[in-house]
Amino acid sequence: MAKAKARGREAELDSALERAADLLGRARFPIFGGLFTDIAGAAAALSLAETLGGVFDHASSAGLMRASKVMRETGATPASFGEVRNRADTVVVIGKGPLTRDPDLLDKLFPAKPGLPRPGDNKRELILLGADNTKTDNPKTPKGLRTTAIDGKSPLPELVALLAASLREGRFDLRDKALRTEIDETAARLRKSAFAVFVYDPAELEEPVLHTVLEMVRHLVLTTRAAILTTAASGNGDGVNLCSTWTCGLPVRTSFAGAVPQHDAWAYDTDRLLKSGEADALVWIDALAGESAVRPKGVSAVVLSANPGGAGKDDIVIEVASAAGDHDAALYLSPISGIGMVKAAKANKDKPTVAAALTRIAELIDERRAA
Amino acid sequence: MLIELRGGRIIDPAHNRDGVGDLFIEDGRIIAAPEGRTPDEVYDVTGKIVMAGAVDMHSHIAGSNVTLARQLMPELPMLAAQGGQPIPASPASWGAYATGIRYAEMGYTTVIEPAMIPTHAIEAQVELASIPIIDVAGLVILGNDDYTLELLRDGRGGGDELKDYVAWTLHHSKAIGLKVINAGGSEAFKFNDRKFGLDDEVPDYGVSSRAIVEAMQTAVAGLGIPHPPHVHCNNLGIAGNVETAVATLEATQGLPIHFAHIQFYGYGDGGDRGFSSGAPGLMEAVNKHKNATVDVGQVMFGQTVTISGDILRQFDGRRAANPKKWAINQGEGNGTGVVPYHYKKKSFVNALQWAIGLEIFLMAEDPWRVLFSTDHPNGALFVRYPEIFHLLMDKDERARWLDDLPDAAREVSNLAEITRELTLSELAIITRAAPAKLMGLTDRGHLAPGAIADIAVYTEQKNKTAMFSAADLVFKSGSLVVRNGKVVSVTYGRCYHVEPGFDAQIEKRVKTFYDRYYGADPSWFGVTDAVTHRRDRFATIPMPR
Numbered sequence: 001m002a003k004a005k006a007r008g009r010e011a012e013l014d015s016a017l018e019r020a021a022d023l024l025g026r027a028r029f030p031i032f033g034g035l036f037t038d039i040a041g042a043a044a045a046l047s048l049a050e051t052l053g054g055v056f057d058h059a060s061s062a063g064l065m066r067a068s069k070v071m072r073e074t075g076a077t078p079a080s081f082g083e084v085r086n087r088a089d090t091v092v093v094i095g096k097g098p099l100t101r102d103p104d105l106l107d108k109l110f111p112a113k114p115g116l117p118r119p120g121d122n123k124r125e126l127i128l129l130g131a132d133n134t135k136t137d138n139p140k141t142p143k144g145l146r147t148t149a150i151d152g153k154s155p156l157p158e159l160v161a162l163l164a165a166s167l168r169e170g171r172f173d174l175r176d177k178a179l180r181t182e183i184d185e186t187a188a189r190l191r192k193s194a195f196a197v198f199v200y201d202p203a204e205l206e207e208p209v210l211h212t213v214l215e216m217v218r219h220l221v222l223t224t225r226a227a228i229l230t231t232a233a234s235g236n237g238d239g240v241n242l243c244s245t246w247t248c249g250l251p252v253r254t255s256f257a258g259a260v261p262q263h264d265a266w267a268y269d270t271d272r273l274l275k276s277g278e279a280d281a282l283v284w285i286d287a288l289a290g291e292s293a294v295r296p297k298g299v300s301a302v303v304l305s306a307n308p309g310g311a312g313k314d315d316i317v318i319e320v321a322s323a324a325g326d327h328d329a330a331l332y333l334s335p336i337s338g339i340g341m342v343k344a345a346k347a348n349k350d351k352p353t354v355a356a357a358l359t360r361i362a363e364l365i366d367e368r369r370a371a
Numbered sequence: 372m373l374i375e376l377r378g379g380r381i382i383d384p385a386h387n388r389d390g391v392g393d394l395f396i397e398d399g400r401i402i403a404a405p406e407g408r409t410p411d412e413v414y415d416v417t418g419k420i421v422m423a424g425a426v427d428m429h430s431h432i433a434g435s436n437v438t439l440a441r442q443l444m445p446e447l448p449m450l451a452a453q454g455g456q457p458i459p460a461s462p463a464s465w466g467a468y469a470t471g472i473r474y475a476e477m478g479y480t481t482v483i484e485p486a487m488i489p490t491h492a493i494e495a496q497v498e499l500a501s502i503p504i505i506d507v508a509g510l511v512i513l514g515n516d517d518y519t520l521e522l523l524r525d526g527r528g529g530g531d532e533l534k535d536y537v538a539w540t541l542h543h544s545k546a547i548g549l550k551v552i553n554a555g556g557s558e559a560f561k562f563n564d565r566k567f568g569l570d571d572e573v574p575d576y577g578v579s580s581r582a583i584v585e586a587m588q589t590a591v592a593g594l595g596i597p598h599p600p601h602v603h604c605n606n607l608g609i610a611g612n613v614e615t616a617v618a619t620l621e622a623t624q625g626l627p628i629h630f631a632h633i634q635f636y637g638y639g640d641g642g643d644r645g646f647s648s649g650a651p652g653l654m655e656a657v658n659k660h661k662n663a664t665v666d667v668g669q670v671m672f673g674q675t676v677t678i679s680g681d682i683l684r685q686f687d688g689r690r691a692a693n694p695k696k697w698a699i700n701q702g703e704g705n706g707t708g709v710v711p712y713h714y715k716k717k718s719f720v721n722a723l724q725w726a727i728g729l730e731i732f733l734m735a736e737d738p739w740r741v742l743f744s745t746d747h748p749n750g751a752l753f754v755r756y757p758e759i760f761h762l763l764m765d766k767d768e769r770a771r772w773l774d775d776l777p778d779a780a781r782e783v784s785n786l787a788e789i790t791r792e793l794t795l796s797e798l799a800i801i802t803r804a805a806p807a808k809l810m811g812l813t814d815r816g817h818l819a820p821g822a823i824a825d826i827a828v829y830t831e832q833k834n835k836t837a838m839f840s841a842a843d844l845v846f847k848s849g850s851l852v853v854r855n856g857k858v859v860s861v862t863y864g865r866c867y868h869v870e871p872g873f874d875a876q877i878e879k880r881v882k883t884f885y886d887r888y889y890g891a892d893p894s895w896f897g898v899t900d901a902v903t904h905r906r907d908r909f910a911t912i913p914m915p916r
Contacts, residue, residue, distance in 0.1 A: 040904065043497075043501065071443060071698065072442070072443065072444075072445065072446075072696075075443060075692075075696035075697045075698045075709075076698045076700075077698065077699050077701075078698075078700050078701070079700075079702070080490075080700070080702040080706075081889075082703050082889040082891070083701050083702065083703065083706075085888075085889065086889075087561060108890055111890070115888055116888055117517075117574070117575035117576065118562075119561060119562040120563075194562075195561070221686070224563060225560075225701075227701050242435075242438055245438050245442055245445075246433070246437070246441065246467050246498045247463075247466050247467060247501065248462060248463045248466050249441055249448070249461070249462030249463050249465055249466045250462050251442070260459075260461035260462065261461065261463050263445070328901050330493055330497060330902060333895055335889060335890055335891040335895070336703075336889070336891055336896055337490075337702060338435050338488075338490060338491040338493075338896070339491065339493050339494040340493055340895035340896050341895060341897070341901065342895070355904070
């Protein structure tokens with residue numbers, strides 16, 4: 001009985017792979033979206049997107065796109081998580097994103113035990129800029145850590161701009177005297193820091209704000225050490241983005257329809273391509289343990305999912321193994337600020353990985369084209 | 372299948388061979404002429420030059436540092452192509468796939484990635500595994516990491532623990548050797564030092580650069596790793612730094628050492644502009660210290676991007692960024708600095724750098740110890756190699772280039788007086804035999820029976836740029852992969868590494884260290900066979916002891 005069931009599943013899988021290959025083999029401009037997958041899955045999706053002349057876009061692209069655009073325009077000065085944890089004497093958390101994304105972030109950045117030797121002799125200090133954790137459900141700051149929360153009534157971009165202006169000791173007017181004092185004191189603290197770090201989620205800040213933060217770093221490094229630490233995008237977004245970059249030289253939201261790959265954060269956005277009708281097929285990949293991508297509504301797709309329960313009747317569904325759940329997976333890991341290997345929570349070889357399923361679809365398309 | 376390459380001029384300096392003959396290939400290896408057997412395939416290479424596949428011992432082709440540069444500079448291939456460099460104007464041209472294809476077309480079959488970051492070794496290995504055709508190996512970076520510095524500070528650097536730690540790091544990242552980049556300098560940068568010399572000490576640790584290099588030399592020699600520490604010295608790119616390079620050479624205590632891209636250390640501070648060729652003094656020292664090998668790091672004119680774990684130097688170099696943008700990633704150990712750069716023919720400094728590199732090649736008494744590199748992409752993109760071979764092999768070509776340079780640069784360079792032209796055998800030494808030998812890759816770089824059948828066939832031409840841009844035939848492990856300068860079969864190669872062995876105690880110590888300071892588990896960044904789905908991707912090289 002168990003064998004029959006397994007054979008049944010296999011037949012179902014074969015059929016879904018065949019139908020996916022038929023659909024994609026005919027597609028004029030398919031999107032490989034979602035991309036909540038490991039590096040091997042991303043590489044296989046990139047390869048198929050290249051073969052078919054499609055688009056490669058991740059469901060958490062918004063922040064990645066801004067950060068990479070700003071990087072291409074002016075550069076970047078990141079520090080690894082480990083360097084910030086051990087050596088930063090002033091940590092400025094900008095916005096609510098970082099603490100919302102990782103409620104344990106402050107405990108990780110300010111461990112109770114002393115860290116590695118660090119520059120200067122300042123006591124470590126935390127500044128929450130528009131990130132006041134006393135007014136939210138966010139966890140409290142670590143005991144004994146000097147913390148300044150700056151909120152005021154000003155929106156976040158304005159707070160960042162004020163701090164940048166004060167840092168350079170430029171002239172500016174501010175009616176809120178209390179806020180002015182906080183901003184000036186924070187700027188003074190930054191100037192005398194031995195290693196100041198700005199922590200933020202690029203998905204929360206608009207491009208001009210990102211530029212302003214980087215300008216603060218570039219100003220500080222003239223006399224001291226400074227850096228940024230960004231919150232990783234959900235769904236292994238940073239890992240998928242890196243894989244795209246080393247494969248074709250460009251970040252996600254890249255099209256392979258032309259003679260050379262082309263990146264355009266607006267033009268190759270999954271939602272826009274579906275709404276405009278430019279794309280005629282969608283491959284939706286959602287196969288990471290513990291995370292789920294938000295799928296565009298009203299469009300049928302070839303769905304590669306570890307939890308395909310929500311798939312529609314017009315979808316071609318391929319149930320795949322979950323990365324880090326069912327199989328070992330290379331993923332972007334914040335504690336090492338790079339790609340690491342995560343063991344499967346409970347190894348399960350019954351289902352194909354995203355990489356295996358996409359590789360099989362590619363083979364089927366090749367066979368059809370050769371015939 | 373038995374393959375014969377018939378009638379070519381076989382250039383195999385490892386066996387003092389330069390003459391017409393036949394080569395036989397079977398099961399991926401070169402074999403002795405088999406008696407009484409008819410080959411299944413015969414390639415008539417009469418009149419052609421037959422060499423071992425080339426081995427690039429220092430080329431930044433993969434890893435988080437290279438991809439940081441790709442993120443900063445996706446326009447690099449387009450700018451390079453606009454400037455006339457031989458590279459397709461596509462961002463994909465410096466992606467992993469194109470890298471393997473172009474290397475193969477030029478006759479390269481093995482490339483060493485010289486700067487794997489230990490905590491990012493998985494990314495480096497996944498990237499390397501996505502490069503087609505060529506075999507690869509990686510050097511892993513230590514010397515600015517806090518574990519090493521802690522050992523040296525506490526006086527435990529001379530004992531087995533450092534050896535075990537080096538061996539564990541090599542094992543954990545599946546590396547073939549150890550890289551040391553501005554020993555102590557990148558760590559000192561984190562304490563806001565902006566200059567760091569050979570005898571300066573890392574703040575808080577009180578350990579000098581000299582002590583770090585010496586400790587690593589002793590550890591690597593003690594482990595019996597074939598490739599000696601691969602050292603990027605202090606004070607790269609600074610006028611007058613030839614003194615640092617010579618002092619570092621003097622400090623090597625007779626132990627084996629390799630100095631990377633020494634052109635960037637060949638600078639004197641003479642002349643009206645305080646910048647002159649230090650090549651004669653540098654080469655006198657290199658020629659004298661038989662324990663030392665070097666690669667050159669030749670510069671070529673045009674757009675490139677510099678990538679280095681020497682963040683102190685890169686931070687300083689940001690002022691010369693062109694285009695005006697830069698990235699300094701302050702990571703564990705060395706971190707990475709990326710600064711775009713445009714070497715200009717009309718620039719006095721750049722012209723002199725170009726001349727100094729060529730002087731170094733041409734002043735070398737022993738080509739087995741002065742190896743080819745551009746430190747891709749730092750001195751020049753690897754697609755420029757054929758032009759450099761041309762310059763080394765043809766003094767008239769050099770004269771033509773020199774005519775275009777600023778008078779001031781020509782006046783303080785010695786290049787015009789050098790008439791030496793490298794022979795094909797000498798070229799085969801610096802691009803094949805010597806790098807393979809130095810890396811411990813004993814099965815390649817030569818054409819004796821038993822060697823891996825990595826073979827490049829060229830049509831001899833006076834125009835060496837044309838000759839080496841497109842191999843007539845390239846065999847990788849016995850399979851034909853290139854014909855008439857174009858890839859005809861896309862294969863995937865192997866990654867070679869050492870396994871020197873270590874006391875298991877070091878794993879516990881390192882685990883405790885990472886847990887305490889980073890909240891991380893070393894298993895997260897340990898390279899296993901699972902990083903690629905290709906079976907037999909990894910292979911260990913034999914240890915001489």
